[in-house]
């Protein structure tokens with residue numbers, strides 16, 4: 001029976017053809033992304049059996065685990081790809097749960113890209129709206145309830161939720177509150193339009209019951225550093241017990257994954273309690289155990305933190321590399337790491353916890369040292385900064401630029417992101433940063449960072465696409481991104497001194513439909 005259907009839009013219900021890092025591209029305005037690139041290369045359909053997605057997003061697997069733990073039958077819960085919803089939904093369907101990461105293009109990356117690339121709906125947003133349109137039509141026929149959850153659920157306003165037919169927006173982890181809400185909805189009882197979840201107790205960790213896409217396995221929850229602009233900080237920090245991690249990892253490997261992606265906001269703190277000391281024993285044991293699972297090729301994580309890198313030092317990380325399968329020839333591309341700002345004043349005001357156990361005044365030095373370690377251990381990160389925080393001045397930005405100067409030669413992407421008031425953060429009442437607030441200092445930060453990123457991409461793109469399961473895709477992506485990086489460097493030189501004209505130049509670009517210039521450009525990329 002399909003009583004509870006769990007789904008997500010096409011930009012989430014995909015395995016990204018094996019190159020999951022490319023998912024970020026979908027945060028760009030949809031009009032600058034050719035259809036074939038989105039449909040067949042970045043988000044091809046995932047593996048499915050009888051219409052069910054075999055390896056859905058990790059968060060949907062967590063929902064399944066929480067529901068089964070609270071008494072629902074596993075067979076009543078189905079993971080359905082948007083393209084199969086019409087066949088899967090029936091009179092029996094009581095609930096459709098939708099996972100959302102960037103449903104309205106209001107996440108930091110998409111907000112920044114859509115504004116810097118001349119505006120328009122992002123690929124993530126259009127995919128979400130298309131999914132909701134389909135669900136709304138089905139709802140009119142079958143009268144089920146719709147719950148929107150996931151880290152991006154806050155992006156949907158009251159009015160938008162009503163228009164899209166969403167009954168409940170659910171913020172936070174599934175374990176405690178979600179089963180109660182679903183019980184009530186199925187019984188026809190009333191439920192608030194917005195539900196804030198209670199955090200799970202230490203013993204409420206329910207392992208997922210099947211493989212998650214891309215070999216994702218959660219190793220820690222929350223963060224605990226308390227940055228005021230951030231969402232994950234709302235969930236208390238804890239490390240997931242090793243036996244649960246291993247159980248989940250085995251499910252993915254048995255389903256054909258070779259690489260494990262350890263989900264964490266600061267994975268080097270696995271097993272640690274505070275910010276002053278790491279638990280290298282726990283970390284090493286974690287990696288040793290995962291490495292011993294037959295079939296594991298590479299083990300990487302999602303996020304690191306500069307303070308934790310400096311605290312760990314180079315030697316222990318080199319030892320971890322052995323278990324991770326990382327070395328000079330196979331570097332780890334893409335751990336995300338927040339530099340945020342070079343301004344001790346802003347660090348003190350909005351993110352004092354980020355720098356612990358160091359002080360805001362030591363941050364510049366911490367970042368420079370950590371970047372040297374990252375380079376030496378072949379971890380090539382995506383470094384994000386934040387601009388447009390309330391009360392940010394040109395002096396603050398100049399301090400970030402000075403820090404960037406000292407990071408020249410660091411193999412990394414550098415991305416300044418516009419400030420957005422994440423709905424579940426302490427700064428949720430503030431205004432979104434917009435392009436009319438760009439000034440010379442902020443443009444300098446953007447163009448300098450993009451230049452560094454393009455230079456990095458030119459050199460290391462083959463490692464970024466290394467996970468692609470189809471080798472032809474990899475060859476194509478390598479050529480495409482090399483060309484894009486070349487063009488970015490040329491473009492930045494061209495607009496030098498007047499970067500604002502970039503917005504006008506890019507406003508009318510539309511690559512969604514095949515046109516002669518587009519085809520010509522593609523042929524030239526392939527023939528290169």
Ligand code: SF4
Nearest residue numbers: 223225226227230233
């Ligand atoms: S360190 Fe990162 S994850 Fe933690 S609260 Fe700050 S921004 Fe959020």
